[in-house]
Amino acid sequence: MTTVHEAPPAAARPRPPAAPGGQDRRGRRLIRMTLAYVSLVAVAVLVLVPFAWMLSSSLKQDNEVFTIPIEWIPREFRWSNFVEIWDRIPMLTYLGNSAFLSVTITLLQVLTGSFAAYGFSKVRFPGRDALFLAYIGTIAVPWQAYMVPQYIMMQRAELTNTFWSIILLQAFGAFGVFLMRQYYMSIPDDLCEAARIDGLSEYGIYWRIMLPLSKPALASLALLTFVNTWNDYMGPFIYLTSNRLWTVQLGLRSFDGVYDAEYAMIMTGAVLSVLPILVVFLFGQRFFIRGIATSGLKG
Structure with missing residues (x-):
């Protein structure tokens, strides 16, 4: 009579020794992740240092702004700067002008950019790609090259x-x-072709299909355009001469005199001008990151 030997349970079996290569790979991966996080923290600190200095300077007196070494914490917090600036210059008017231009230009760029992009991507016509390349090539032309002709055009149009x-x-x-x-x-493209077969016009495809599907890209374009328009200095400086039309970037020049400048007030106005951009970015951050990440998948 033969005896059947049962195999020992899995828990009781001796485990083979771990391969030394696996531990090395895990160690290298941990080192790479640590270096990556340290690098990101260092870059974030470098980016935030100017903003921290701006915020600190907005709570100082003028003679304390450029002290050496830098005093990151003011000796005396002058919260009155944020109250006084509204009486010194028409800050509310400047902020309103900046907001009006930023919102208007953002809406127009989102409308015209998305509409033209639909034609260049989903509508077939002779010379489409060549026209698109020529149009995109204008990005490489510096603004200083056509600044004077643009001004002459606007001047003649009054x-x-x-x-x-x-x-x-x-x-x-x-x-x-x-x-x-x-x-x-x-x-x-099959989505657009199916809509054309169903009798939907190109305008209908753009409005009912493309726009609802492109919310992340629209949010990215809107945020970039808003920030660029809000921070624009040279455009309003060239075309707007009346004080009642100045944007906040031009309005802060009021604190820059011939022989001296009120740097504390300039920093206070800069802090106030950054707040709307911060609010817009916080509300559109999710769509902005998704739009930037997915805008280069094909092309």
């Missing part, structure tokens, strides 16, 4: 010293068309 000069010149942007086209290229 639009200088009006918001129309800024709005008309910035209502169209090649970068917005490029960004939206790259996103539209990731949307299958």
